[in-house]
Amino acid sequence: APALPGDSAPPAPSAAQQRLIGEYGPATDLLEIYEAGGRLYADGHGLHVQPLESASGLKADGGSVTLDGARLPRRDIGAEVVAQIRAGEHGDPAALRAAALRATPPAEPPAKRAMDLVPITRFDPTIKLDIRYAGSDNFMGFPLYERPAAYLQRPAAEALGRVQQALKAEGLGLLVHDAYRPWFVTRMFWDATPPEDHMFVADPARGSRHNRGCAVDLTLYDLATGRPVEMPGRYDEMSPRSYAAYAGGTSRQRWARDLLRRAMEREGFQVLAEEWWHFDYKEWADYPIGNTPFSALPD
Ligand SMILES: C[C@@H](N)C(=O)N[C@H](C)C(=O)O
Numbered sequence: 001a002p003a004l005p006g007d008s009a010p011p012a013p014s015a016a017q018q019r020l021i022g023e024y025g026p027a028t029d030l031l032e033i034y035e036a037g038g039r040l041y042a043d044g045h046g047l048h049v050q051p052l053e054s055a056s057g058l059k060a061d062g063g064s065v066t067l068d069g070a071r072l073p074r075r076d077i078g079a080e081v082v083a084q085i086r087a088g089e090h091g092d093p094a095a096l097r098a099a100a101l102r103a104t105p106p107a108e109p110p111a112k113r114a115m116d117l118v119p120i121t122r123f124d125p126t127i128k129l130d131i132r133y134a135g136s137d138n139f140m141g142f143p144l145y146e147r148p149a150a151y152l153q154r155p156a157a158e159a160l161g162r163v164q165q166a167l168k169a170e171g172l173g174l175l176v177h178d179a180y181r182p183w184f185v186t187r188m189f190w191d192a193t194p195p196e197d198h199m200f201v202a203d204p205a206r207g208s209r210h211n212r213g214c215a216v217d218l219t220l221y222d223l224a225t226g227r228p229v230e231m232p233g234r235y236d237e238m239s240p241r242s243y244a245a246y247a248g249g250t251s252r253q254r255w256a257r258d259l260l261r262r263a264m265e266r267e268g269f270q271v272l273a274e275e276w277w278h279f280d281y282k283e284w285a286d287y288p289i290g291n292t293p294f295s296a297l298p299d
């Protein structure tokens with residue numbers, strides 16, 4: 001039997017539909033235009049799952065929507081949050097890093113298991129890496145890691161290898177953005193992120209499951225082209241598009257997101273409700289919080 005039975009990707013929407021799909025209006029009361037079953041719908045801002053062609057009073061041209069005469073501009077909430085973080089009081093990378101390195105992780109009772117971090121490509125070298133925190137293409141806008149490495153605790157890395165094998169039958173592979181993360185980096189994320197967006201970064205007072213070597217941030221790539229598969233939102237986007245249950249975007253994007261989730265769940269990983277790309281391995285509570293930088297981990 002196929003590893004992930006019953007899957008076939010829905011068709012992509014037409015270019016004309018693509019131009020309209022998105023979020024419009026005030027952040028606290030967004031109007032969402034999305035595709036389902038080949039049709040466009042408007043939802044929010046006083047409308048409820050309204051087929052676009054029958055939404056009287058609504059005119060959409062892509063750049064903005066006019067609803068009952070009021071103009072609702074297109075929004076990219078994630079990009080707005082990134083701009084806020086980079087302009088914020090904690091925008092100085094060196095000062096942020098120095099403060100985080102001076103701080104100490106929370107004290108905890110002895111962990112059940114010792115750290116046993118292994119490179120995540122050890123059990124399947126076809127897992128691809130694009131380690132965003134080792135470069136500047138991340139929400140902070142500067143490198144946080146000394147090298148583009150990805151480690152997980154051994155049982156989690158083995159499980160990830162099995163996910164990769166299962167996805168091969170679908171012509172897909174895993175593209176990893178992050179795995180083990182030293183605690184001081186979690187502290188830097190927390191300090192730099194506006195409090196209203198703290199749901200997207202772990203509280204250093206409890207530690208991240210990444211610090212325990214048991215969380216992985218990842219997406220899918222197409223084995224034939226090597227290109228990432230389109231998802232409903234961007235990696236590390238701090239907006240509702242990141243929620244695992246987000247109903248917007250296109251059927252094809254939601255299909256890919258849900259396929260990734262099912263493939264991961266079959267091997268003991270659980271998705272984070274706020275982030276479609278973040279998965280915790282089931283044994284995370286057994287491991288201690290790690291603060292070892294990548295420069296001190298073996299290659
Ligand atoms: C920062 C983001 N990639 C992430 O991993 N968030 C979760 C909540 C975490 O920090 O553990």
Ligand SMILES: [Zn+2]
Nearest residue numbers: 215216217278
């Ligand atoms: Zn994560």
